[in-house]
Amino acid sequence: MKEQFIRKDGRAFNSLRTIKMEVGVLNNADGSAYIECGNNKILVGVYGPKELYSKKHAKPDGAVLRCKYNMAPFSVTERKRPGPDRRSTEISKLISEAITPSIFLEKYPRSSIDISIEVLEAEGGTRCLGIVGASLALADAEIPMKDLISACAVGKVDNHIVVDLSEEEDQTGQADMPVAIMPRTGDITFLQMDGNLSVPEFEEALQLAFDGCYYINQLQQQTLLKKYGGEKDGKYYL
């Protein structure tokens, strides 16, 4: 039954939009990543670990992860006023919480790691792509990590549970649930939901989100391999 449901943009319930990832795209940043997914265009830069000048916020036992999610005024249909708003404040907080468990922050006391996520064009699912990009950029900055955090959104559209909602599906759908996981352990680092779901639907959606995250994790690994995998035989030693 489920396989027959074709979404407005022609995708099946479990197919993601075309994703392109690239790392090391910025010259000055310590690490950077660029992601395109459908019409989403997201650029992430990482600076650090560096000395944290604000002593008030410094931690003696580890680095402070500072994350800023920002949308360009031209990224959405109606011009967005520049500067932080409530939505971006919340997303920044959640993204930094989603990323934190993967980093060995304790290696860099009294310092900060700054992540800037710039959404150049938005078409649904930017917070998940922000997490995916931030993880790639951190790896690109050679910051020691336990795992690459992967994220994707699932939701309910026309009574079907689907993965990677487009902008239209996000606005007209019945539920939207972005999830981020640590693929190696399968633990959840980020979970949000709005809309209406019953508990069995939630379980189904969560399973679909995990499948999506594992797929995105593969892409993340391939992206890093393409840039840094030295071995010709394609073997990569983690």
Added chain:
Amino acid sequence: MVNIISEVSKEKIFDLLNHEQRIDDRSFTEYRDIRIETDYIGKAEGSSMISIGGTTVVAGVKAQVGTPFSNSPDKGIIITNTELLAIASRQFEYGPPNKFAVEISRVVDRAIREAPLIDLEKLCIIEDSKVWKLHIDIYILDFDGNLMDAACLAAVSALLTTKIPSVKFVNDELSIDNEHLTRLPIKNKSVLCTIVKINDQLIVDPVYVEETLMDASISIGFREDGTLCAMQKCGLDLMSVKEVMQSMNIAFNKSQELFSILDDIKQ
């Protein structure tokens, strides 16, 4: 917010948790006393002061006639805002809402909007030009943990008791009749229930010290029919799928209790 807690109290709390006990002798899935006083502020269209143990929150609803957003010309508007007052805690500071306040506003807003608690289409007066605009202001007066549940309960109980003036047209002019008040069009009630993961245990309704020591928390919004309407994981640690499902179970049972408290409100 940098919260400092002594090693000794930390050890004590962890030790108690390992013996299935908490510092205030509650069980893991027991709320503190919840008190609700509605119609607390006379000048507001709807209001409620609620306290969960030592946490006290006032929510006030003010209604104004405004212009609708262009993408929803036939719907009323709700705006939720939270202020962490400096009198409430040593860690709160004056100034614009910080990320914690913003997060509370947005999660509560989602629980109300997605249920949906209010039939926003019925708040439309003239399509494209005049709709009711409800400002829900949540004031945190005293802080002892579990702000999310308290803020949501305050906002929902304030909305349940809100009465807005009726509108009349006199010679094609809109006039607001403050004598005849009507209740808001309520559709589905919703509550938020927050489960906190601390030292690998799951507890509800944390007090301030427990919240300081928490690893992660998950706030789950339920409608009265038991379906989900909002969810948010906070905190710096991760949660396994099993923990999420366990939390969901606990939160569902607790949400029934919260609904029965809401049912007692005189409407």
